[in-house]
Structures are given as C-alpha cells and as structure tokens.
Amino acid sequence: MRLQGKKALVTGASKGIGRSVALGFAKEGADVFLTAKEDQKGLDEALEQARALGVKAQGGLYDAASLEEVRRLMDNIASTFGTLDILVNNAGIIRPTPFLEISPEQFERTLRIHLYGTFYHMQEAIRRFMMPKKSGKVINLAAPAALMGFLGVADYATAKGGIVALTKNAAKELVPFNIQVNAVVPVAETRMTEVLSGYYAKRFGIEEGKKLDALPETGKLVGTFVYFASSDSDYVTGQVLAADGGMFC
Numbered sequence: 001m002r003l004q005g006k007k008a009l010v011t012g013a014s015k016g017i018g019r020s021v022a023l024g025f026a027k028e029g030a031d032v033f034l035t036a037k038e039d040q041k042g043l044d045e046a047l048e049q050a051r052a053l054g055v056k057a058q059g060g061l062y063d064a065a066s067l068e069e070v071r072r073l074m075d076n077i078a079s080t081f082g083t084l085d086i087l088v089n090n091a092g093i094i095r096p097t098p099f100l101e102i103s104p105e106q107f108e109r110t111l112r113i114h115l116y117g118t119f120y121h122m123q124e125a126i127r128r129f130m131m132p133k134k135s136g137k138v139i140n141l142a143a144p145a146a147l148m149g150f151l152g153v154a155d156y157a158t159a160k161g162g163i164v165a166l167t168k169n170a171a172k173e174l175v176p177f178n179i180q181v182n183a184v185v186p187v188a189e190t191r192m193t194e195v196l197s198g199y200y201a202k203r204f205g206i207e208e209g210k211k212l213d214a215l216p217e218t219g220k221l222v223g224t225f226v227y228f229a230s231s232d233s234d235y236v237t238g239q240v241l242a243a244d245g246g247m248f249c
Contacts, residue, residue, distance in 0.1 A: 002230040004029035007081040009073075011035045011064055011121065012091035014042030016190040017141070017218045019049075021088055024222030025229060026050040026057065030086065033077050034059035037091065056081070064091040064117030065109070074124045084129040086137045086229045089118040089163075094192045096152035096199035107155045114159035119166060126179060136179040139228045140167050142240055144185055144248045152199055164240055171238030180237040182228045187244035189215040216245060 008025045012018040013034035022032050023046070032050050034057065036043040043059055050057035058080045063069045077084055092114045095106060118140055130136030145153045146160035164183060171181035193215055224243040227233055242248065 001029035002226060006030040006085040007033070007083055008086035008088065008229065009033045009077060009084055009125065010088040010090060013046050013059070014039035017186055017188060017221060018090040019046045020218035020222055021090065021225045022046055023049055023053065024226055025086070026053040026055045028226055029055065031056040031081060033081060035062045035073060035091070037061060037063055064121065065112040067120050070120040070124050074128055078128065084125055085135065087121060087125045088139045088225065089121050090141050091117055092141065094153065094156050094195055096196055098152060099154040102155050110155040111159045111162070114156070115162040115166070118163050122170060126174070130179050131177055134178045137229050138179065138181040139225055140181070140183040142183040142185045144187065144244065147185070148248065152203070167240065168238045175237065180233060182233065182237060183240045184224055184228070185240060185242040185244060186221050187215060187247050188218045188221055190218060
C-alpha cells in the first residue's frame with residue numbers, strides 16, 4: 001500500500017492508460033478523483049472498479065482544454081477530498097493527418113487539450129493543494145513522437161514535446177517546494193494506437209499498420225506511475241522515463 005492515504009487526480013481515466021493507472025493507484029491505497037470529457041459510461045465503470053478496491057473514488061466530466069472547467073474540477077476536489085497529493089495529466093486526443101493537411105483549427109485544438117490542459121491542471125493543483133503543504137507529485141504523459149520523427153502526428157508530437165519542456169522547467173522551479181514533476185513516455189495498446197495503426201494501414205499499407213500490433217496491455221505501465229507517485233521518487237524530478245519495453249530505445 002505505497003499510496004495509502006494519498007489523494008490522486010487522473011485525467012482521461014474512463015479507459016486505457018488513465019483507467020489502468022487509476023486502478024493501480026487504488027490498489028496501492030490512494031483515493032482517486034477521475035475525469036473524462038464525454039465518456040460517462042466508461043468513467044462510471046472506472047469509479048465502480050476503484051471503489052471495489054476499498055478506496056474513495058469520485059469523478060466527473062470536464063474539458064481539460066478549458067481553464068474554467070479545470071478550476072471547477074479543482075473546486076470539486078477541494079470539497080470532496082480537501083487536498084490533492086498526486087496529479088496525472090493523461091487526457092488527450094489524436095487525429096492522424098499528414099503535416100500539410102493539418103488545419104490551424106486541428107493544430108490549436110490538439111495543443112489545447114494536451115499542452116494547455118497539462119499546464120492548466122498543473123498550475124491549479126500546485127497552487128491550491130501542493131504549494132501550501134510543500135509536497136506533491138505531478139506525472140505528465142509524453143510520447144515517443146515527442147522525441148523522434150513519426151508520420152501523421154505533427155500536431156500531437158508538438159504538444160507532447162511541449163509537455164516534455166514544461167515538465168523539466170516546472171520541475172526545476174518547484175524543487176524548493178518539494179514538488180516532483182516527471183513525465184512518462186508510455187507505449188501500450190490503447191484507443192490512440194488503434195487509430196494510428198488504422199491510419200498507417202490505410203495510407204502506407206497493411207504491413208505498416210501491423211507495426212503497432214501486439215503492444216502490451218496498459219496494465220504493464222502501472223508500476224512506472226506508482227513509482228513516480230510514491231515516496232520512492234522523492235529524489236527524482238524533471239525526468240522523462242520511457243515505459244516502452246525497449247521499443248524505441
């Protein structure tokens with residue numbers, strides 16, 4: 001029970017990595033607040049599974065790209081949990097599109113959800129909950145495309161690259177306040193990888209699409225997130241750790 005008594009917020013938790021991480025935290029004793037943008041059914045299932053593990057679980061639908069919505073979310077966390085110890089910025093979208101066909105609207109929307117959303121959640125959570133007690137853990141989601149070239153994801157990769165820079169710079173400034181900020185580069189089978197696989201198969205052929213087949217389930221990533229959320233990582237900040245099974249090392 002490495003997270004016993006801790007309060008954690010996981011965004012984009014109705015499915016995939018977010019749900020697996022939330023349940024992994026619950027198994028370690030953390031009370032969890034879970035969010036999604038539209039998937040009420042998936043969110044309800046995740047909350048029910050977390051409660052079955054014996055912890056408190058609350059949540060709701062919020063738009064990660066809206067500062068007003070993020071502030072409403074933090075108000076609700078304050079009223080239900082009173083504080084927050086761990087923040088996982090997982091909410092995101094992907095819409096594979098060739099670089100020259102990405103519209104300004106798509107580019108802005110992708111950055112708003114991933115990069116702006118991460119920034120909003122970090123500032124609000126740190127100011128309200130972590131700074132006053134000089135303690136906290138922030139875990140951001142990066143991606144392999146932020147560190148190397150991929151096809152069809154220039155907007156997504158740009159957002160994730162910004163998250164890497166945000167992680168490192170915020171971590172540096174928050175050292176005096178005992179708040180650790182790290183990022184995970186996860187590789188697992190998710191809705192996003194399914195969309196990307198379909199895009200590759202349609203545009204470049206079946207064999208290209210198969211390159212993302214046989215990825216591990218999201219549960220394989222949980223240990224990495226628990227490490228960054230626990231006291232084991234109290235001396236680790238500003239790091240970007242790939243949990244990819246050596247796929248892109």
